[in-house]
Amino acid sequence: DQQVKQNSPSLSVQEGRISILNCDYTNSMFDYFLWYKKYPAEGPTFLISISSIKDKNEDGRFTVFLNKSAKHLSLHIVPSQPGDSAVYFCAASVISNQFYFGTGTSLTVIP
Amino acid sequence: EADIYQTPRYLVIGTGKKITLECSQTMGHDKMYWYQQDPGMELHLIHYSYGVNSTEKGDLSSESTVSRIRTEHFPLTLESARPSHTSQYLCASRGTGLYNEQFFGPGTRLTVL
Numbered sequence: 001d002q003q004v005k006q007n008s009p010s011l012s013v014q015e016g017r018i019s020i021l022n023c024d025y026t027n028s029m030f031d032y033f034l035w036y037k038k039y040p041a042e043g044p045t046f047l048i049s050i051s052s053i054k055d056k057n058e059d060g061r062f063t064v065f066l067n068k069s070a071k072h073l074s075l076h077i078v079p080s081q082p083g084d085s086a087v088y089f090c091a092a093s094v095i096s097n098q099f100y101f102g103t104g105t106s107l108t109v110i111p
Numbered sequence: 112e113a114d115i116y117q118t119p120r121y122l123v124i125g126t127g128k129k130i131t132l133e134c135s136q137t138m139g140h141d142k143m144y145w146y147q148q149d150p151g152m153e154l155h156l157i158h159y160s161y162g163v164n165s166t167e168k169g170d171l172s173s174e175s176t177v178s179r180i181r182t183e184h185f186p187l188t189l190e191s192a193r194p195s196h197t198s199q200y201l202c203a204s205r206g207t208g209l210y211n212e213q214f215f216g217p218g219t220r221l222t223v224l
Contacts, residue, residue, distance in 0.1 A: 002153065004153070009151065032209075032210050034212055034213075036215075041120075041199075041217075041218065041220060042217055042218065043115075043117075043201050043202075043203075043215035043216050043217045043218045044154075044201070044215045045215070046212040046213070046214065049210070049212060051210050089153070089154065091154075091213075095209050098144070098156055098159060098169070099156075099213060100153075101146075101153040101154040102153055103151060103152055103153045104151070104153070
């Protein structure tokens with residue numbers, strides 16, 4: 001059974017607006033969460049992470065929010081830019097063990 | 112900046128051929144991983160290694176094998192390729208410590224005819 005789920009396969013947003021990508025997980029032992037960005041025919045690129053002791057982490061235009069009680073995390077991109085168009089994967093792990101990945105959300109930012 | 116390399120980037124071969132996908136990293140990371148990913152699907156872990164001479168199978172059953180003779184090198188071998196092996200193969204590495212990310216290579220797109 002999939003432990004990390006991204007229920008929205010795709011998302012379209014106007015340039016300059018906020019993009020919100022969501023991720024749910026089932027394993028309450030997960031304590032480290034990451035977001036990756038992936039272009040076709042390339043490997044994923046690390047974007048931002050958050051540990052379970054925090055509920056928010058910010059890096060420039062990217063902010064990740066973690067709601068442990070709901071087992072939910074989200075990635076906010078503000079403002080969205082056309083270059084942000086890619087597939088975004090969330091991943092989760094228990095401390096330094098293997099990561100479990102979601103199926104990805106394809107973001108399209110419309111100029 | 113991550114320095115992890117994969118060759119070849121693209122490979123088209125016929126059924127029954129033996130292939131080796133190369134992965135090297137220059138970061139001195141002990142942990143290395145191989146994932147298989149198809150469009151619209153999650154990354155599936157097929158092999159991992161936590162150091163030299165240490166290899167384990169991941170959650171996704173795979174007919175491939177790996178070796179880890181040197182820290183920087185983690186090749187994946189398919190003894191007899193089949194069309195079902197057509198996929199993107201991603202190599203990653205990770206440093207020691209509790210909270211750090213995996214760095215990914217550019218991937219190998221394998222097509223078996």
